[in-house]
Amino acid sequence: VRLVESGGGFVQAGESLRLSCVVSGFALSGSDVKWARRGPGKGPEWVLSAGQGRFTITRDNAENTLWLQLNNLQPEDTGLYYCTSTSLGISGPGTQVTVSP
8 A cells, every 4th residue: 555645846935736646555535545744843734724725635536646736835835745544554755845935
């Protein structure tokens, strides 16, 4: 079982990114896979709660992929974004998002 994220990068404040989390070894449908992030010097947090309406998650069960749309990114959104399953106890390596002022 594996989770692999991609799509991170360097952007300026106000720009957008679309991240993907590809699930292998089990079905995304019905799973508890979620997006989380860890900023520099901060603890992990759930992305939807942190985004305050700017972030959207969509599930593509046919492609076993969980998408994360990040809009109006701000410098405080800088961090490692990763997907994780609490029930399976696994997380992906993450993809880095860096937002400049």
